[in-house]
Amino acid sequence: MVKRVTIKDVAKEAGVSIALVSMVLNSNIGPDGKPDCNVRKETAKRILQSVAKLGYIPNKAAASIRSGKTNIIAVITSDISNSFFSEISKYIENLAYDGGYNIIFASSDENYEKLSRVVDSALRLGVDGMIIVPSPNGEAALNRLSGLGIPIVFLERDVPDFPNAGRVLLDNAEADRLSIAELYDAGYRKIELVAYDMNISTIHNRIEGYGREMFKRGLDKNIHVNYLKHGSKIEQVEAMLRNAVSRGAEALYLTTNTITVLTMTAIKNLNLKVPEDIAFVGFDYSPVFDVYGTTVSYIRQSTEQLAYESYTMLVKMIENKAEAGTVMLSPELVRRGSSKNC
Amino acid sequence: MVKRVTIKDVAKEAGVSIALVSMVLNSNIGPDGKPDCNVRKETAKRILQSVAKLGYIPNKAAASIRSGKTNIIAVITSDISNSFFSEISKYIENLAYDGGYNIIFASSDENYEKLSRVVDSALRLGVDGMIIVPSPNGEAALNRLSGLGIPIVFLERDVPDFPNAGRVLLDNAEADRLSIAELYDAGYRKIELVAYDMNISTIHNRIEGYGREMFKRGLDKNIHVNYLKHGSKIEQVEAMLRNAVSRGAEALYLTTNTITVLTMTAIKNLNLKVPEDIAFVGFDYSPVFDVYGTTVSYIRQSTEQLAYESYTMLVKMIENKAEAGTVMLSPELVRRGSSKNC
C-alpha cells in the first residue's frame, strides 16, 4: 500500500500550518477565488495548488471522529431489488449527492433480525441519520434507537409509538377510496383484496380502508381478503386467483407492486382475460405495467416525492433546523385498461 | 445529542484498561466462552457484561483511522434503479453482510463526471475496495485510481488497459453466438441489432460478435445496427422499430434489458405480433419478461454469479489473498416464445 498523502504533507508543501490547510479546505471558495474565511487569497491559492499537486484526499473518518459528524445517511428499505424501493433509493442518492451526504443502503428483507443487524452496523459507522422502511415486527429492533437521539425518518410505513421520529407516509385511506370507487363505478361489486400476510402499518391501513369503502357501498357481504405469504411462488398466487375467481370475484384490489406483478403473471398463466374475467387496480408502479397487454390501472405514489420529503426532513432534523414531523402524501389513480367496465 | 458511550466508559465500568477492552472486543469468542487471546475468561466476561450494560457501540471511524481499514466496499453501477444492477447489488450486499463488510452503493448514471465524483467520495470515505461498472468514457475518471493501489474489480464492462484490476465479464462472443444461432435456426435471416450508442466495451463486443455471426452464415448483406440514445423516449424507439420493420427486418437482437423492455413496449404500441411481425432475443432479464404475452427469449447472465465472483475477487484482493484476475462467465439462452419459428 502506497503511503497516503495527509494534511501534514500538504501543509509542508505549501509552507503553512495544518490548521490553515484545514481552514481553507473547509471554507467555500467563491467564484472570485476568494474563500469565505480570513485567509489571504494568495495563501489559499498556494494551499489549493499543493493539494492538487500532491493529489491529497481528505480522510473523512479522521474528520468525523473529531467533529462527531460523518455526513453519512443510512437508507434501509425492505428490498433494494424491488423497483419501488430502488427508485426511491436512486432519488435519495441524487439529492444526497448534491447535499454533500453519502448514502449507505441496506435491505431488511422484511426480517426484523436482519433489520436489527443492519441498524447496528449503521450505528457503528456513525451515520448522522437514517431513513427506514420498518420491517414487520421491527419495533424491538428500532426501539433501542429511540434512546440514542439519532434522527430517524420512517418511510411508507409507520411505527406508531416511536417517539421523535419523522414520518413520510401515503394517505392510505385516500388510496382505498380511489381504488374501490374506480372499480365500483366501473360496475364491479364483488371486489376482493389481496395483501401480504405481514404485520405492517401500511397493510393494516389498506385492509381497514378496503373494508370501510366496501361497507360504505353496502358491499360488506362481499368483503374478502386474500392473504399471500411474502415471497410466495407463482403457484400459490395462481391458487389464490383460482379460488377468487371460482368464488365469483369480479375485481381485485392489489396492494403492492410485487403482488400486482405476481397476479398479472398468474392471470396470464391461467389464460384469464382482463378485465372480462377479472378486473383489477394495482399499486405503486413497476416497469411491467407499461408493457402489459391491457394496461394496468394502479394507485401511484410518487417515488420522487417520497424520496424528496424523507430526505429533506431527515437533513433538517440532522442540522437541527426542524423537529420531526409527519408528511402525508396523496396517492393518484392512474386509470387504464385493467379497471374498465365491460 | 446524548453523549455516546466510549471504550473508556466500558473500561472504567469493568475496572480494566481500554487496551484490554479493545483486545477482547476484537477477538473471537469461542463457543466455550473462551476468547482466542490471552485474557482471563472471567475478565473477558466482565468486559462483555459492561459492554452490554452500557450499550456500547464501537466507533468504526475511530477504529479505521488507526487500523487503516474501513471495512467498507463501494459498489458503483450505472443505475441502481435498473433491476439488473439492483439485483446484483442486493446479492453483493448479502455476501458483504456475512463477510463483515459494509457496502456503499452509488450510480454513475452512465456519466463519467458523476462517476468521477462518486469515486472521489468513495476515496474520501476510505473504502477498502471498489466494484465498478465503468461508465462510457470513464477511463479518465478511473485512471487516477490506478496509482493509489486500491483494489478494484470491473464488473460486466472492461476498461482494457487498466492495470491490476480484477475483471468479471460475460463471454459476449458466446452470447452473440447463442442469440444469432437461435434466430437463424428459427428461420430468420434479416436479423438486426439494437444497441445503445455508448462507448462501452460490452457494446462494442456485442456489435462485433453480431457481425461475425452474421458473416459466418453468409448474411453480411443483412447486417444492420440500430443505435439508440441512452435514455431514449418511447417515441424514438417506436421510430426505430418502424424503420426496421419497413426495411424488412424479421428479427431483432436486443442487447440490454432496458432496450428489450422499451422495444417490447414499442411493439405493443405499434400493434405488432410477436414473433409473426417481429421476432427477438432480449438480454439480461427483467421482471417484465415473465408477464409479457408471448414470453420473451433472452440471453441470461446470472446476477447472482456476477455478484459472487466480483465480491469474492475483491475481498481476496483486499485481504491480499490473491492477485487481480479475470473471470469470464457464460451466458445462457432462455428459449421462449419471442424467437419461435412461425
Next chain:
DNA sequence: TTGAAAGCGGTACCAT
C-alpha cells in the same frame, strides 16, 4: 495476563 502511552489524520480553540 494486563496497562501505559504513542499515534492515526484531522478539527477547533487559543494564541500570536
Next chain:
DNA sequence: ATGGTACCGCTTTCAA
C-alpha cells in the same frame, strides 16, 4: 492572517 496544540475514540506497540 496564521500557527500551536489539545483532543476525538480507538488500535497497537512495548513494558510490566
